[in-house]
Amino acid sequence: xxxxxxxxxxxxxxxxxxxxxxxxxxxxxxxxxxxxxxxxxxxxxxxxxxxxxxxxxxxxxxxxxxxxxxxxxxxxxxxxxxxxxxxxxxxxxxxxxxxxxxxxxxx
Amino acid sequence: xxxxxxxxxxxxxxxxxxxxxxxxxxxxxxxxxxxxxxxxxxxxxxxxxxxxxxxxxxxxxxxxxxxxxxxxxxxxxxxxxxxxxxxxxxxxxxxxxxxxxxxxxxx
Numbered sequence: 501x502x503x504x505x506x507x508x509x510x511x512x513x514x515x516x517x518x519x520x521x522x523x524x525x526x527x528x529x530x531x532x533x534x535x536x537x538x539x540x541x542x543x544x545x546x547x548x549x550x551x552x553x554x555x556x557x558x559x560x561x562x563x564x565x566x567x568x569x570x571x572x573x574x575x576x577x578x579x580x581x582x583x584x585x586x587x588x589x590x591x592x593x594x595x596x597x598x599x600x601x602x603x604x605x606x607x
Numbered sequence: 608x609x610x611x612x613x614x615x616x617x618x619x620x621x622x623x624x625x626x627x628x629x630x631x632x633x634x635x636x637x638x639x640x641x642x643x644x645x646x647x648x649x650x651x652x653x654x655x656x657x658x659x660x661x662x663x664x665x666x667x668x669x670x671x672x673x674x675x676x677x678x679x680x681x682x683x684x685x686x687x688x689x690x691x692x693x694x695x696x697x698x699x700x701x702x703x704x705x706x707x708x709x710x711x712x713x714x
Contacts, residue, residue: 503672503686504679507662524660524686529636529710531660531684553631553638555614555662555706557682565610572611575664577638577706579610579631599662599684603636603710 507557511597513537520600530605536561536596541589547582552602554578554588559596563588614664618704620644627707637712643668643703648696654689659709661685661695666703670695 505523510533512519519535534542534554544564554563560573565586572578580586590596612630617640619626626642641649641661651671661670667680672693679685679695687693697703 501675501677503675503688504670504677505684506682507684508682523684524658526658526688526710528658528689529660529708531686531708551631551633551635553636553708563611568608568610570608570611575613575615577612577614577630579612579638581610581633582635599706601636601638601660601708601710603633603708 507533507599511535511595513595518542525605527605529601529603531599531601534598534600536588536590538590538593542587544585544587546585547580547602547606549582550602550604550606551582552580552600554580555599557597557599559590559594560592561588561590561596614640614706618642618702620702625649632712634712636708636710638708641705641707643695643697645697645700649694651692651694653692654687654709654713656689657709657711657713658689659687659707661687662706664704664706666697666701667699668695668697668703
């Protein structure tokens with residue numbers, strides 16, 4: 501099955517840095533997972549010319565996008581527009597699991 | 608808050624056709640919701656030059672992407688690549704709620 505997958509088969513962890521993996525990819529978009537253990541973060545950064553969207557599936561965290569800071573939990577959708585600085589930290593006690601899309605893909 | 612939303616605030620229904628709405632949009636990507644009542648469908652179609660990805664949040668359905676047919680339920684990610692014919696029908700008894708991304712956006 502090339503076109504179907506369960507996000508739970510792609511959850512992972514890394515002791516040194518947040519975990520990320522790719523589910524689907526084309527020149528137009530990358531669909532993947534970002535998984536952060538408690539205390540792990542994505543430091544403030546920008547994606548030049550690329551929008552990134554996060555969907556929080558499990559866990560809790562705190563995002564900053566531009567001038568907005570928001571606590572997030574499951575069911576929330578987060579939009580990091582191209583060229584806008586953003587960061588996220590897992591402030592909870594369980595893994596923060598997010599489905600992400602980045603367009604165009606970063607390759 | 609321009610960059611944060613809860614998908615549950617965007618779920619809806621239409622008696623005549625599946626319900627869709629946009630959460631975030633740029634020239635590069637549209638992020639939205641597709642909601643199908645029991646029995647509703649998206650008939651077979653293609654998006655020329657555009658990839659579409661679905662994440663099933665609630666409900667069950669049957670997708671066909673190209674030659675592959677798959678029953679889906681919550682937690683599944685479905686990839687409809689550009690120019691590949693695809694369809695979906697809500698085969699369950701509750702609303703089928705999906706977060707979608709389309710790149711580039713169809714405007």
